[in-house]
Amino acid sequence: MTNTQADRVKEVARLAGRPSRLRRREFLAEGPQAVREALRLHLERREAGREGVVVGAYATAEALDRHPDIAALLDAGAAPVLRQATPEVLAAMSSTVTPQGFVAVCRFVDVPLEDVLAAAPRLVAVLVEVRDPGNAGTIIRAADSAGADAVILTGASVDPYNPKTVRSTVGSLFHLPLVLGIELDGLIERLKGGGMSVLAADGYGAVNLDDLQDARAARLVGTGPGRSAPEGEDPAAATPDPRAADVVPGTDGSIRLEEPSAWLFGNEAQGLPPEITEAADARVAVPVYGHAESLNVGTAATVCLYASARAQRVTRPGPSAAPPSPHDGGPSDR
């Protein structure tokens, strides 16, 4: 493809706008990382006999040379349509200045809330009217890193299919189930019905995240509130310690980070609505040790989700077996 004025180029470019996305139920993945993850998910689904994700892929010859792993995915039939295009065509399709040689048109990947709840999730992030595309992307990526089972966005949250959010998830959008457009009304009850404690991240919350982490650590070594279940024993059968209520101020002792949890993160300006924090099982504050007045919602979400991930994964004192993985700037980013 060389004609930047072709109808197809215009159609793809129009997916940067919400009306076109909603009409076609498709969105743009741009750049090698997002396109690679889209293609992997596509292949995985096709192998499972399900509908694929990628509708069409566009790449420059130079980008295919530079990323042989993506070329191999494409050769494996991971895109029903692959079209080589000039850098000018790619630029005309893309919402970014430098799409780095890859654009894919993808089907919406969100799933119904019922599907997520039916899978007995252990860790879920809920974005309650989060409006900034970058914040939403950061939280989706952090949730993926922390091994969350799903990310839920309420109705008035930013559209995660907008190119800026897709870009800032760096492929994580294709890694974990996404639930969109959920009504606030009844949300907490549905999450509780899914077997999760509902934790509202709230800087003014009475429960300190550090205390929840300390209580978890103390349970692990048998010195703190509640005895942790020995390996192989049903955790529900563990005897709760009667001192628990005294030990984590602000809780009735029922909040345990190692149990299945849904974390709620609020709007950048207004925080969480009162009817939501009141219905939650606890309002949990990330401690601020310094002089900062508040935490950025992405920073707070990172600390909360990693605290839960650690609590849910570490089952004994001593080193864990979790493998380290690359941060930004590792060889895979080069």
Add this chain to the structure above:
Amino acid sequence: MTNTQADRVKEVARLAGRPSRLRRREFLAEGPQAVREALRLHLERREAGREGVVVGAYATAEALDRHPDIAALLDAGAAPVLRQATPEVLAAMSSTVTPQGFVAVCRFVDVPLEDVLAAAPRLVAVLVEVRDPGNAGTIIRAADSAGADAVILTGASVDPYNPKTVRSTVGSLFHLPLVLGIELDGLIERLKGGGMSVLAADGYGAVNLDDLQDARAARLVGTGPGRSAPEGEDPAAATPDPRAADVVPGTDGSIRLEEPSAWLFGNEAQGLPPEITEAADARVAVPVYGHAESLNVGTAATVCLYASARAQRVTRPGPSAAPPSPHDGGPSDR
């Protein structure tokens, strides 16, 4: 002030550009949060008999009405010059679409590295050629939240006085010492000379942050590598456990999160240069539990700095005394 074409307005607006900032050694704080923190630091310094920070403050009448606390700071003499200005003048001065009625011209606040090292810092964040203004701002704010003693930016890092970074620190720029323009050459030795372990945040690092946290937790309850010093006893006098080397893979047992530490965070695309990671005491990876290929540098920095902050502050198993504090969207943001 009503004339958007006045020389003073143009002079202030020019501070959005680096040449003007460097020539005058001044920068812009915009919006109520940044201006409030600038004024507080100014007053604090003046009360200590030192040179102030704020050179001039500009506000609309409406904004002064809306933020009586800032008006009170100004009344207390926190700005040598306060000029009421129309919203149009504020908009002409500002780099943002909505400066929300407040702009302050501030003197550079960075300090020499020697001053930071002389104060026996316990937790320092070092940005090694971090280029994105938003990432730098997020890390400065997270470092402030985690109670870090300073943030150091190496020579080729983004200029933290650029308006986008100032904005994303939400006032944290005025809360902790900032060191700028440090050469990579000799940096690690200088940090070690300041009594700190130097930890390179590196997704491919051999040391897992979880293991360091677990080892710290185990030391606290006396079951793990190294006995922690009882309160009042010199921590250096604690007996290291000979199993330490076996217990935290990838370390020789000398890396302890509770000891003074400098964390190094690298460039978004290239990560940390090899000569830096090799000279560090350890290359530490934040575990990725899910499918994300890498962590955003701001997310990795948040997890690392909070892990150190917790390790340095919690001195016994059981709930800590750290006060919870507001996240984004708490009442103070309204």
